[in-house]
Amino acid sequence: MLVLILKILIPFLLIFNLLPLLIWVERKGSAYIQDRRGPNRASFFGIRLGGLLHTISDVIKLITKEDIIPAHVNKPFFILAPFLVLFVACVTYAVIPFAHPIEINGGIFTFQAADLNVGILYILAMSSLGVFGVLLAGWSSNNKYSLLGGLRSSAQMFSYEIAMGLALLSVLLLGGSLELSALIDDQTAAVWRWNFIRNPLAFILFLTAVFAEANRLPFDLPEGESELVAGYHVEYSSMKFAMFFMAEYAHMIVGSALITALFFGGWQVPFLSTEFLRTNAESGLFMVLLAHGVLFMIIGFFLLGKFKSGKYGDKRDYEVIVIGLPMTVIGLALGLYTLLHGSFQLGDMGRQVFAAVLQFGVFMAKILFFCWVFIWIRWTLPRFRYDQLMHLGWKVMIPLGLASVAGTAIVMVL
Amino acid sequence: MSEIFLFYLFGGLSVLMTLLMIFQTNPVASAIYLVGAFFGLAALYVLLSAPFVAVLQVLVYAGAIMVLFTFVIMLLNIRKEELVYDRVTWRKTAVVLTALFFAGFLIWHFLKIPVVPFAPVEEGFGEVHKVGRLMFSKYLIPFELTSVLLLVAIIGALVLGKKE
Numbered sequence: 001m002l003v004l005i006l007k008i009l010i011p012f013l014l015i016f017n018l019l020p021l022l023i024w025v026e027r028k029g030s031a032y033i034q035d036r037r038g039p040n041r042a043s044f045f046g047i048r049l050g051g052l053l054h055t056i057s058d059v060i061k062l063i064t065k066e067d068i069i070p071a072h073v074n075k076p077f078f079i080l081a082p083f084l085v086l087f088v089a090c091v092t093y094a095v096i097p098f099a100h101p102i103e104i105n106g107g108i109f110t111f112q113a114a115d116l117n118v119g120i121l122y123i124l125a126m127s128s129l130g131v132f133g134v135l136l137a138g139w140s141s142n143n144k145y146s147l148l149g150g151l152r153s154s155a156q157m158f159s160y161e162i163a164m165g166l167a168l169l170s171v172l173l174l175g176g177s178l179e180l181s182a183l184i185d186d187q188t189a190a191v192w193r194w195n196f197i198r199n200p201l202a203f204i205l206f207l208t209a210v211f212a213e214a215n216r217l218p219f220d221l222p223e224g225e226s227e228l229v230a231g232y233h234v235e236y237s238s239m240k241f242a243m244f245f246m247a248e249y250a251h252m253i254v255g256s257a258l259i260t261a262l263f264f265g266g267w268q269v270p271f272l273s274t275e276f277l278r279t280n281a282e283s284g285l286f287m288v289l290l291a292h293g294v295l296f297m298i299i300g301f302f303l304l305g306k307f308k309s310g311k312y313g314d315k316r317d318y319e320v321i322v323i324g325l326p327m328t329v330i331g332l333a334l335g336l337y338t339l340l341h342g343s344f345q346l347g348d349m350g351r352q353v354f355a356a357v358l359q360f361g362v363f364m365a366k367i368l369f370f371c372w373v374f375i376w377i378r379w380t381l382p383r384f385r386y387d388q389l390m391h392l393g394w395k396v397m398i399p400l401g402l403a404s405v406a407g408t409a410i411v412m413v414l
Numbered sequence: 415m416s417e418i419f420l421f422y423l424f425g426g427l428s429v430l431m432t433l434l435m436i437f438q439t440n441p442v443a444s445a446i447y448l449v450g451a452f453f454g455l456a457a458l459y460v461l462l463s464a465p466f467v468a469v470l471q472v473l474v475y476a477g478a479i480m481v482l483f484t485f486v487i488m489l490l491n492i493r494k495e496e497l498v499y500d501r502v503t504w505r506k507t508a509v510v511l512t513a514l515f516f517a518g519f520l521i522w523h524f525l526k527i528p529v530v531p532f533a534p535v536e537e538g539f540g541e542v543h544k545v546g547r548l549m550f551s552k553y554l555i556p557f558e559l560t561s562v563l564l565l566v567a568i569i570g571a572l573v574l575g576k577k578e
Contacts, residue, residue, distance in 0.1 A: 077446065117541050121469040128477025132449065135481070139442055139488050147488065154485050158478075178542050 007113045011093045018371075019249045020055040026375050027051065033379040049319065059242075067238040070141070077140035082236065082243035085133030089250035092126050095119040096257050097181045098363055099267045099356040100274045104349070111267075111356065112181065119180045120168055123258065124161070127213055130251075131157045134215075137244070138232035149231025152221050152386065156212055159393035160219075164209035166401025170202040170408040171195050171262050184266035189273040196263040201404045203263045205397055210255040212393070215248065217378040221386055256370030257363075264366055267359035274355055281351035282344050288358065289338040296331025300324045421461055428454030445484045452476040464540035 028051055031038025039051035069078060097112040116122050131154045138150015174195055175183035187194050196203040212219040228234070233244045260266060269277065277284060303324030307317070346354065384392070431451035438444040452475045459468035549557050 074440075074443075077443070116465065118465050118469045121466075121473060125469050125472040125477055128473060128481070129449075131477070131481050132446070132484070135484055135488070136446065139484075151485065151488060154481055158481060158485075161478075 003109075004113070007111075008094070011096070011098065011113070012090060015090075015093060015250060015253050016246075018253060019246055020059065022249050022252065022371055022375075023058070023245075024052055024055050025372070026378075027054070029372070029375050030379045033376075062239055062242040065238040067240065070235050072142045073235065074140040074142065077136045078235075079240075081133050081137035081140060082233075082240045082247075083133075084136065085130060085247040086243045086250070088126050088130040088133060089247040089254060092123050092254045093257070095122055095180055096254075096261060097184060097266065099359040101181075102352040102356050110181070111360070115179065115181060118178050120172065120178050120183075123254075124165065124168070128157075128161060130213075133247075134232050137236070141232070141235035143235055145228045145230075145234050146232050149228045149234070152228075153215060153232060156215075156219065156221060156389060156393070159390060160209045160212035160397070163205055163393065163397035163401045164213065166398065166405055167202040167206035167209060168262070170199050170401075170404045171206075173405070173408045173412055174198055180261050180266070184261055184268060187265045187268060189265070189268045189271055189276075191265070191270050194263065194265045194268075199404065199408055201400060202408070203259075205401050205404065206263065207259060208392075208397065210259060211374070211377070212389075214251040214255050214374070216252065216374055218381040218384050219389065220383060221389055252371055252374045253367065256367045256374065259370050260363065260366040267363040269359055269362045274359070277355035277358060278351045281346050281354040284358070285344050285346065285354055286338060286342075289334060293331045293333075293335025293338060296327050296334065298331075300326075300328030300331055304328065417461060421458065424454045424457035424461070427451075428458070441487045441490075442484060445480060445487060449476045449480050452480070462540075463535055466540055466542050466545050 028038045039054040040048055042048065042051070042053040042057045044053055069075060094113040095116055097110065097115075099111040101108050101110040103109070134153045134157075135150045138146045138148075138153070141147070171183065172178060175186040177183060177186070191197070211217075233241055236244060301324075303320045307320045307324070428451045431447045431454060435444045435447035435451060438447065452471060456468040456471040456476075459465070459471060
C-alpha cells in the first residue's frame with residue numbers, strides 16, 4: 001500500500017517541481033533567443049540567481065492574489081474547469097514507466113504506478129477528456145472571447161487527435177502491444193531499433209499532434225492574444241489562472257515523456273542494455289561517479305572564472321562564487337573519493353538499483369530535452385492562421401497518418 | 415469487500431449523474447453530467463474485468479461523441495428564456511404512470527429469476543488481444559456490417575451538409 005502511494009506520489013511531485021523550473025527556462029530561453037537578458041530583477045537580500053527567484057515570487061503572487069469570480073458566470077462549471085484541466089494533465093503519468101522493472105525477493109517491482117494492458121488507450125482517453133476543461137472554461141465564463149477560444153480549442157484538439165491516433169497506431173503495429181513497457185522493451189537499447197528511426201513519418205506526425213494537444217505555439221490559437229485577448233482563460237484570476245498555466249506545462253512534460261517512451265526508447269540507455277548495465281554495474285558506478293565529479297568541477301571552475309570584482313558593483317558579483325565554490329568542492333570531493341576508493345562492491349540488489357537509477361536519469365534527460373524542444377519551437381515559429389491549422393490537420397496530417405499506418409502494416413507483414 | 419464498495423460507489427455515481435442530467439434545464443450542464451455518468455459506467459466495466467471496453471467507453475463516448483455534442487450545444491447559444499421546465503399535464507402524468515407500471519412489472523419479473531453465479535472468467539478475459547481475436551473471427555460479419563453502417567452515416571452527413 002505504502003509502495004503504491006509512493007509510486008503515485010513521487011512522479012507527481014517530480015513533475016510539479018519541474019514546472020517552475022520549466023517556466024524559468026521558458027523565460028530565460030526566450031530571452032536569449034530574442035537577444036535579451038531575461039528576468040533578473042527579483043532579489044532576496046541582493047541575491048538574484050539569474051531570474052530563478054522570479055518563479056518563487058510568481059507563486060507567492062498567484063497564491064495571495066484575490067480570486068475573482070465574475071458576475072454572470074456559471075459558477076460550478078467555472079470553478080470545475082481549471083481542476084479538470086489540471087487533473088487530466090496529472091493522471092496521465094500513471095502509465096509511464098521510468099525504468100526497467102527490478103526483482104525484489106522474487107517479486108517484480110515496476111517503476112510505474114499502473115501497468116495497464118491498455119496503457120496507450122488510457123493516455124488517449126485522458127487527453128480527450130482534457131478538451132472538456134477547456135470547453136467548460138470557455139463556455140462558463142460567459143464571455144465572447146472565452147467562448148471562441150474554447151470552441152477553437154476543442155475543434156483543434158479534436159482534429160489533431162485523429163492524426164495522433166494514427167501515428168500511435170503505426171507505433172503499436174511496430175511494437176505489437178498497447179503497453180508502454182512492452183513498447184519500450186521492444187525498442188531495445190540499440191538506437192537504430194528506436195521508433196523514430198523505424199518510422200520517422202509517425203514521429204513527425206506525433207510530434208506535431210502533441211504540440212497541438214498541448215496548445216503550444218505554433219498551435220496556440222485557443223489563446224491567440226491578438227484576436228482573443230487570452231482565449232478561454234481570460235476571466236480567470238489568481239490560482240485558477242495558475243492552474244491553467246500549470247496544466248500547460250504539465251501537458252508539455254507528459255508530451256515529452258510520451259514522445260520519449262514511444263519514439264526514443266524510453267528509459268533505454270543508448271547502446272547499453274539492462275543486462276550489460278547490471279553485469280558491469282561496479283565499473284559503471286565508478287565511471288558515473290568520476291564523470292559527475294569532473295562535470296561538477298568543470299562547471300564550478302567555469303563559474304569561478306567568471307568572477308570579476310566590481311562587474312555590477314553589488315552583491316551579484318559574488319553569486320558566481322556562492323554557486324561555483326560549492327560545486328568545485330563537491331566535484332573535487334566526489335572525484336577524489338571515487339579515485340581513492342577504487343572499485344565498488346555491489347550485491348545483486350545494488351546492481352539492479354544502479355541500472356534502474358541510470359535508466360531513470362537517462363529517461364529524465366530525454367524528457368528535459370524534449371521540453372526544451374517545446375520551448376525552442378515556441379520562440380522560433382510564428383502562429384498558424386486558423387484555416388491553415390485546419391487545413392494542416394485534416395488534409396495533410398490525416399492522409400499522411402493513414403499512409404504511415406498502411407506502410408507500417410505492409411512492412412510488418414513482409 | 416472493496417469490490418462491492420467500488421461497485422456501489424461507481425454505480426451510485428452513474429445513477430446520480432444520469433438523474434442530474436435529466437433534471438437540468440441547461441443543455442450544456444446536461445451534457446457534462448452525461449459525461450460523468452459515462453465515467454461511472456467505465457469504472458463499472460473495469461470492475462467487470464473488461465478494461466478495454468472501459469477505456470473505449472471513455473475514449474469514444476466521453477471523449478469524442480460528447481465533445482461534439484457539447485460543441486454543437488455551445489454553438490447553438492440557447493438563451494435563458496428558452497429554457498423552461500415542462501409543465502405537468504394530465505396526459506404526461508398518464509404516460510409517466512404507465513411507463514412506471516411497466517417498469518415495475520418488468521423489475522418484479524426479473525427479481526423472480528433465481529440468481530445463478532457466473533463461471534469465473536478465463537485468463538486474459540477482456541484484454542485487447544482477446545477482444546480483437548473475437549472481433550475478427552467469430553464476429554467478423556457484424557463487425558464489418560457496423561463499419562459499413564458508419565461509413566454510410568458519414569457519407570450521408572457529408573451529402574446533407576453539402577446541400578446548401
